[in-house]
Amino acid sequence: MPDTSVSCKCPKCGAPLTFLPGRSHVTCEFCDAKISIAEMDALFAQKQEKAVDAAEKKEAQWNTERERSTWDDAETAHMMIQTCSSCGAELVSDGNTMATECAYCGSPNMIPRRFDGMLRPDFVIPFKKTKEEAIAALTEFYKGKRLLPKEFRDENRVKEIQSMYVPFWLFDAHVSVDANFNAERRSTRETTNETVTETSHYRCERSGEMTFDGIPVDASKRMDDSFMDSIEPFDYKELVPFSAAYFTGHLADKYDVDVKESLPRADSRLAASASWVLSTSVKDYSNVTPEGAPLIRKEEGNVRYAMLPVWILTTNYKGKPYTFMMNGQTGKVVSSSLPRDEFKERYYPLVPAVLVFLITCYIGWLILDW
Structure with a gap:
């Protein structure tokens, strides 16, 4: 209970x-x-x-038992699975698209085998950004990062960036929400001797009804959740019914996170979004904080299985993998932490001081010479 x-x-x-x-x-x-x-x-x-x-x-208010469509033989006749012998990732592709290296760990040891089934997606957002646009975006992403090692930049192999469809569960629901917020309002007045600040405390109650369309939870254990959160949003108005034709020329990750495993994260994202929406109505206060978790009454929600487009490149530098991703629909770029050149990191902060010293010496020389 x-x-x-x-x-x-x-x-x-x-x-x-x-x-x-x-x-x-x-x-x-x-x-x-x-x-x-x-x-x-x-x-x-x-x-x-x-x-x-x-x-x-x-x-149990998410409808996770809805009947899903199945693959037909014509769709799977030319599909294959490529398995990474290093990290175990399984990528789906058509027979003409070979992964030269693992998109997740950068290993070149990809073992092909026959397609042996995966849940057929309900929807897909087709790629809108081309490989040329992905390369240009990644190259632009490097600009201005002065502490990036030169050899990392030169050997990053941006042309090997791969297009991949990532599996997502999309949760839809209509909810009624109650939330309480603690708010403060400060006022300041001057006296002859001091400045007095008074703080008034308020308890604000808010209620509302909301409809959520497409709360995304990625269905791949190897895909870092923080990456997927950062690469959002996707425009779900461009979802189209799935066809295996969209896989042509691209890789696709097999889902390995069951929809029921995704429910806690979906509920957590729903609660956070609902609380934020209600908090925006608590205005004209200097500080607003939620009082506990919101009370959510959820009508039965729908769950859709979709494949979303991502450009991904994982490169190894000094034994450590670095991953870059671009939203294949919007072009938004995210990355893991970048390596730093220790020499640049140590001496770059001294450059302004050295310049000031040289300019000062030059001005002093001009004055003395005059």
Whole structure:
């Protein structure tokens, strides 16, 4: 059974409430509000009802059992699996597209075998950015990074960047949300001797209904979640029904994260987004912080399986892999941490000081010479 325990806080300021022996009411020690026992019972019952309702609607409300389409023989006749012998990644391709190296670890040891099945996607966003655009974007990405080692830049093999469809679960849902926020408003006044700052504390309650269309959770264990979060957003208006023809000339990662494994992350992203949306309505305060997690009542949600386009390059430098990705629809570029040239890192900060010294010496020489 889900945990539906609730705690009651002061309805005026949000501070904890205390029942003092011998009193017929509950007292807030922060704002001195007094709430009768009857009012507390009603408040507690209301919170308990909302908590139970939210818990019931949160349980198993994603429709994960919908029937998926299956591959036909014509689609899979020319498809194959390429397995990395180093990290175990499995990439799907058509018979004419060979991965010369693993997109995840950079290993050249790719072993081909016959296509042996994977869940057929419902939708796909086709690639919009070409390889030439990906190379140009990555080259531009390097510019201005003065601490990047020259040999890393020269040997980065940007022309070997690969196009790959990444598996995603897309979660759709309509929700009702209640959230509380602690807010502060500061005012400052001057006296003859000092500046006085007064801080007023408020408890803001917000409720709303929202529809989420396509909360993305990547379905690949090898794909770093932080990468996928950074490379968003994708424009889901450009989703089209899946066809194996879109795989032609590209690689595709096999999903290895089941939809049920993805539910906690989907719920977490939904809650964070819902709380943020409600927080934007708490205006004209100097500081706003959420009071606990939002209370979410979710109607049954839908789950779609989609393949999204990504350009990816993993290169090894001094025994460490570095990964670069570009959103194949929007062109947004992200990367892992970049290597630093130790010599440049040590001496570059001294360059401005040296220049100032030389200019000062030159000016001094001109003055003395004059």
